[in-house]
Amino acid sequence: MENMELPPRPKLFDFHGVSMTHYFTDNWENIQNFQARPDDILIATYPKAGTTWVSYILDLLYFGQTAPERQTSLPIYERVPFLECDFHILPPGTELADKLSTSPRLIKTHLPVQLVPKSFWEQNCRIVYVARNAKDNAVSYFHFDRMNQAEPEPGDWNNFLQRFMDGKMVFGSWYDHVTGWWEKKQTHSKILYLFYEDMVEDTGRELDRLCSFLGLSPSAEEKERVRGGVQFDIMKKNSMANYSTNPVMDFKISPFMRKGKVGDWKNHFTVAQSEQFDEDYKKKMENTQLRFHTTI
């Protein structure tokens, strides 16, 4: 894998009103026809909102005790297939999900709510959505696009930020994504809407919310084991959770588990960029009750 020749970086194009790259649309027919099962759990996020963190938490909650060998032998992206992904270095996400023998199946998606395959709604699956404040989300996405050859060229930070504000990112506009899922949650009781900032502030409390939503009642000792195992520094060292086995990512440019902080945006935004961003944010988010913390 190390000497594998990587294809050129993909280009963005409009797909049903959402910016995408071909890696997430090549397998579209199978994605839309994907057959969910009633006990499937869908982990939905805008990229870089804490997907891997919550995936790992759920994997430990469900399988940490019953299948401990998973923790040392299977990278997280194989335990929790990425539904719409078709990178050619692994079978497509739909195929990986079909092959999962676990129950429940944990499945990851970055799709905006309107593009989620209809069987997840028909089967009334539980969905865990994680949202992260726009400024930190943009910074994390920038570093990810720098190190990930399967993402479009990020350009410089100023241009990237403008593209983020214009919604010209893979999986589209952050603003549409977080508000689209938020609106859906108002009428759909099987969606738990979590915030990255709350998870950083008090992982144990959010773990309790997750367990209560999923109908799980782990012992205090088990909960503590999960909470300890998913701390940033521990996950960063865990080759089955930190993506170091993924050949399209160049950790010399930036690690996947980068900082894991709330408020790192202050190290990237100039005062002028922050003011312009805030002004634009107010307009884009004026019709929603959804509120984020940008510091804790």
Ligand code: A3P
């Ligand atoms: P940073 O780039 O800000 O460090 P995703 O999994 O959706 O791609 O999100 C990746 C982001 O979540 C990265 O943010 C990563 O460091 C952060 N993250 C992953 N595991 C974490 C943990 N255990 N605690 C805090 N942040 C975590």
